[in-house]
Amino acid sequence: MVAAPDTLTEGSSLRVAEVSKHFPTPDNSTGSTHALDGVSLSIAAGELVSLVGPSGCGKSTLLRLIAGLDSPDSGELWVGTEPITAPSAERGLVFQDPNLFPWLTVRGNIEAGLVARGLLHEKRDDVDELMRLVGLQTFAKAYPHHLSGGMAQRVALARALINHPKVLLLDEPLGALDAFTRMRMQDEVLRLWKARGTTMFLVTHDIDEAIYMSDRIVIMTQRPGRIERTIAVNLPRPRQRNSSEFLSLRSEILELLHFAGNTVRESALGCV
Amino acid sequence: MNTSSVQIKQPAPMSMTAEPSGRAVTALPRPGSGLRARTLLAVPAGALIALAVHLVVSKSEPPVDTRNYSIFLGIVLGASVMMAAVQPLWPGLRRWMAHMCPIFAAAVLLLGCWEVITSGFRLLPLPYFPSPAGVLQSLINDRALLFDSTWHSLLLLLSGYALGVIIALITGICIGWFPYARYWGMPLLKVVGPIPATAWVPLAMVLSPSGTFSAVGLVALAVWFPVSMLTISGIANTRASYLDVARTLGAGQRYLIFHVAIPAAMPSIFIGLFMGLGTSFLTLIVAETVGVKSGLGWYVSWAQGWAEYGKVYAALVIMAAFFSTIMTALFKLRDRVLAWQKGVIKW
Numbered sequence: 001m002v003a004a005p006d007t008l009t010e011g012s013s014l015r016v017a018e019v020s021k022h023f024p025t026p027d028n029s030t031g032s033t034h035a036l037d038g039v040s041l042s043i044a045a046g047e048l049v050s051l052v053g054p055s056g057c058g059k060s061t062l063l064r065l066i067a068g069l070d071s072p073d074s075g076e077l078w079v080g081t082e083p084i085t086a087p088s089a090e091r092g093l094v095f096q097d098p099n100l101f102p103w104l105t106v107r108g109n110i111e112a113g114l115v116a117r118g119l120l121h122e123k124r125d126d127v128d129e130l131m132r133l134v135g136l137q138t139f140a141k142a143y144p145h146h147l148s149g150g151m152a153q154r155v156a157l158a159r160a161l162i163n164h165p166k167v168l169l170l171d172e173p174l175g176a177l178d179a180f181t182r183m184r185m186q187d188e189v190l191r192l193w194k195a196r197g198t199t200m201f202l203v204t205h206d207i208d209e210a211i212y213m214s215d216r217i218v219i220m221t222q223r224p225g226r227i228e229r230t231i232a233v234n235l236p237r238p239r240q241r242n243s244s245e246f247l248s249l250r251s252e253i254l255e256l257l258h259f260a261g262n263t264v265r266e267s268a269l270g271c272v
Numbered sequence: 273m274n275t276s277s278v279q280i281k282q283p284a285p286m287s288m289t290a291e292p293s294g295r296a297v298t299a300l301p302r303p304g305s306g307l308r309a310r311t312l313l314a315v316p317a318g319a320l321i322a323l324a325v326h327l328v329v330s331k332s333e334p335p336v337d338t339r340n341y342s343i344f345l346g347i348v349l350g351a352s353v354m355m356a357a358v359q360p361l362w363p364g365l366r367r368w369m370a371h372m373c374p375i376f377a378a379a380v381l382l383l384g385c386w387e388v389i390t391s392g393f394r395l396l397p398l399p400y401f402p403s404p405a406g407v408l409q410s411l412i413n414d415r416a417l418l419f420d421s422t423w424h425s426l427l428l429l430l431s432g433y434a435l436g437v438i439i440a441l442i443t444g445i446c447i448g449w450f451p452y453a454r455y456w457g458m459p460l461l462k463v464v465g466p467i468p469a470t471a472w473v474p475l476a477m478v479l480s481p482s483g484t485f486s487a488v489g490l491v492a493l494a495v496w497f498p499v500s501m502l503t504i505s506g507i508a509n510t511r512a513s514y515l516d517v518a519r520t521l522g523a524g525q526r527y528l529i530f531h532v533a534i535p536a537a538m539p540s541i542f543i544g545l546f547m548g549l550g551t552s553f554l555t556l557i558v559a560e561t562v563g564v565k566s567g568l569g570w571y572v573s574w575a576q577g578w579a580e581y582g583k584v585y586a587a588l589v590i591m592a593a594f595f596s597t598i599m600t601a602l603f604k605l606r607d608r609v610l611a612w613q614k615g616v617i618k619w
Contacts, residue, residue, distance in 0.1 A: 067520050089522030099513045103535040103612045113521035115531065143612045163522060 011199030012080040012090070012166035014066065016041040019075030021061055035061045037224030038075070045080075045166075048193055048200045050210035051218045052253070058225025059203045063169050066201065067093045079167060089117060092160030096172040098152040100144035106155050107131070107140040113163040126162060133195065134158045134188070150181040157192065170202040174209065182206075186213055190237070207253050211246055212239050219256060229256060311370045312359060315352035318377035322384035323349055329392045330405065340412055341405035348380060402582045410582035411589065418571065422590055425567040428484065429556050429598070432491025436548065440496045441541070444503025448537070449529055454504075461500060469494035469551065470558045477563060487559035494555035495548035502544030506537025539613060542606045549602060553595050568594070 021036040035058040043049050051059050064070045066077060068087040077084040079091065100109050111127050114120040131137050134154045144152055153173055160168060170189070174182045186209060193200055204210050210217045211233055219228045231253065235245055323345040330338040359366045383404050389395050391403040402410075411418065447457040469490050480486035510533045518532045534541075560569025568587050575583035 067516075069516050069519065087516075087519035089520070091520060093517065093520040095513060095517070097513065099511075099517050101514060101532070101535070103538070112518070112523075112531070116518065116521050116523035116527040159517075159521070169520075 010164055010166065010197050011046040013045045014041075014043040014167050014199060014201065015076075015078040016062070016066070017076045017078070019062070019065060019072045019077060021058070021065065021070070021072050023061075034224035036065075036072070037226050039225065039227055040075075041218060041227065043167075043199060043201060045199055046197045047216070048190075048202065048214045049216045049218060050202045050204055050214035051220060052204060052207060052210050053220030053225075053228075054222050054257075055205075057220045057222035059220060060171055061225070063093070063171050063201070063203055066167070067091050067169055069093075089113060089163040090166045092163060092165035092168045094153075094156050094160050094168070094170050094173045096175045098144070098149075098156035100147075100152055100155055100159070102144050105141050105143055106136055106147070109144065109155055110136075110158045110162055112159060117163070123162075130158045130162055133192065148181075149177050150185055153177065153185060154188065157189065161192065161196065161198070164196070165198060167199045167201065170200060172203055172205060175205060182209070187238075189213065207250055208241065211235075211249050211253070212241060217253065219253065231256075311366070311373050312356040314373045314377040315369075315380065316349060316356055318380035318384075319345060319349035319352050322380050322387070325384040325387055325392070326405065329387055329403075333391065333405075337409055338405045341408045344408055345383075352376070399579050400581050402585065406582045407585040407589065410580065411586040414583055414586065418586060418590060421566060421568045421571040421587070422594060424564075425556060425560065425569070425594070428487055428560070428564070428567060429491060429552060432488040432556070433495050433549065433552050435488060436492035436495025436552070437499055437545065439492065440499035440544070440548070441503055443496070444500040444541075444544075445507055445529065445534065447500070448504040448507025449533060458504075461497070461504075465497035465501065469497075469555045473558070473562055476559075483563040483565065487556070487564045490559045491552050491555050494551040498547035498551065499541070499544040502540045502547070503537060506540030507533045509540070510536040538610060542610065545602060545606075546599075549599065557591075 017040055019036055019039045020034075022032040023035055024032050039058075039062060051062070053059055061070070065072050066084065068084050068091065071085075084091075101112065104112065107127065110130060111120055114123050114127070128137075131140060134157060136151065136154060136158065139147065139151065144155070147155065156173070173189070174185050177185060189200075189202075190213060192198075202210070202214060214233055217231045217233060219231065220226065221228045231249070233249065235243075235249075240246060323342070326338070326341060326345055330342075355365065355369060359369060386404050390401055391405065443457060443461070446453040447461065448454070472490060472493060473486075476486035476490055477483075480489060514532050514536060515528055518528055523532070556567070557569035557572075560567035561573045564570060568591050572584055572587045575581070575587065
């Protein structure tokens with residue numbers, strides 16, 4: 001199940017144990033939204049796991065908890081043997097909106113993590129290497145608003161990878177791209193994953209993307225956010241998007257989402 | 273068969289397209305050359321009219337008072353003729369003049385109108401509304417004192433502005449970033465800030481050891497409110513996702529403030545800087561008029577006291593040049609600092 005890359009593994013394992021999170025509803029002080037309800041999850045070092053589920057099922061909340069940007073009401077989160085208490089350079093985060101700093105050039109954005117940790121002078125070569133890896137050398141001096149969506153997302157990936165994170169959290173990173181760019185970028189992310197051996201946790205709406213990329217697929221239901229099932233994808237890479245195994249896995253997941261209830265069925269159909 | 277048909281077909285479209293394009297080539301330069309003639313001749317013609325008006329109007333006046341203005345208009349005429357002569361060889365100047373010549377011509381003609389109204393038909397009461405020749409004469413006669421006044425105003429303005437901006441940035445960043453500073457600072461800012469700086473003049477005169485000192489303080493106060501207000505709003509409106517991203521990149525408090533919040537607030541801060549510059553001009557002139565015994569504000573009220581309105585206008589001309597130069601310098605600074613915004617927003 002753990003498809004560790006042959007080259008190197010700089011990733012770390014990730015463990016989420018019985019994590020719950022409520023949010024107060026804005027209009028009503030007594031009620032609250034049960035965003036996550038006893039979610040447990042374990043990801044091995046160097047594994048690529050996808051999280052699929054309808055909108056509002058707490059996927060992004062779970063990712064923010066792992067990033068350390070929010071803290072859970074109950075339960076624990078661990079990276080390797082370290083408990084997660086605050087954001088750290090060990091856990092990179094890439095959003096659907098690239099969120100590049102518009103006042104910095106492409107190079108400046110990629111360097112940001114090094115500047116923040118005061119390591120720019122020692123690790124300047126890393127920046128060049130990473131820019132080559134994502135194919136952005138010629139755009140070093142461009143400002144973010146000159147970039148296309150795909151390129152901006154590549155910069156965001158490079159910016160997150162500059163710190164050599166043990167875990168890379170991807171919150172629908174390719175959701176805003178057109179279908180062709182998205183498929184190219186899926187290969188790009190897989191290439192980076194293989195080159196670095198980073199543990200990746202990918203939130204996505206796109207079932208095909210989840211099957212194409214991940215070792216395992218975690219399926220969540222909404223309100224309260226719970227893990228419905230975990231499906232292993234035992235297909236050799238590079239995967240054929242139209243192979244019979246691929247398609248049967250796809251219909252299996254769709255069916256699973258159908259049986260999970262009415263609301264889930266509608267939103268699942270909406271995003272396929 | 274095939275090749276011959278192709279051969280026959282090819283020349284036909286070529287001749288069809290050649291004819292209209294040939295016509296277009298001969299037709300196009302006409303409006304173009306008309307535009308160029310207007311560009312070339314507008315300013316020299318305007319200068320010539322102004323000079324003619326001046327020569328006719330000033331016949332009755334002593335030559336000592338009007339000779340300098342004749343020379344000035346002569347220089348304007350000469351310069352405009354020279355620019356017209358150089359334009360065919362210098363595309364950059366041509367483009368610039370094509371854009372600017374209506375404004376230059378209008379400015380020169382306006383001088384002519386001013387002269388007709390004042391010296392020509394004497395439509396306005398004299399000591400209060402001198403002719404352009406009189407203003408130029410005052411400017412030349414009193415140049416030493418005017419230069420000295422401008423210098424003092426510049427020193428006062430820059431020191432007051434710099435002091436105000438530094439304090440405003442510190443208060444703005446603290447209040448915008450730290451909730452505790454916001455709790456205590458915001459009410460103070462909201463209550464004290466809106467009082468116009470000039471209203472503090474009586475207190476400033478009592479409190480400060482010298483007029484210059486109080487004037488610097490007043491200008492700083494005038495700058496402080498708008499700059500700190502807009503710094504606060506810029507810092508507080510930093511996109512939360514930028515801060516989240518920076519945190520996951522290993523950023524500490526210092527990086528978040530200096531590398532995320534402040535750059536994100538820069539566009540807002542610059543709006544504050546422009547507003548502050550406007551209020552600082554106003555406060556500078558008031559402070560010089562009532563307190564300090566130097567500077568352009570003082571010069572205007574002093575000249576008014578002697579009913580020398582030529583000097584008043586001369587000082588106003590200098591103020592216009594002085595303030596707009598400083599404003600332009602701030603625009604240039606913004607263009608440099610906010611170069612990353614180019615293409616994001618309409619300037």
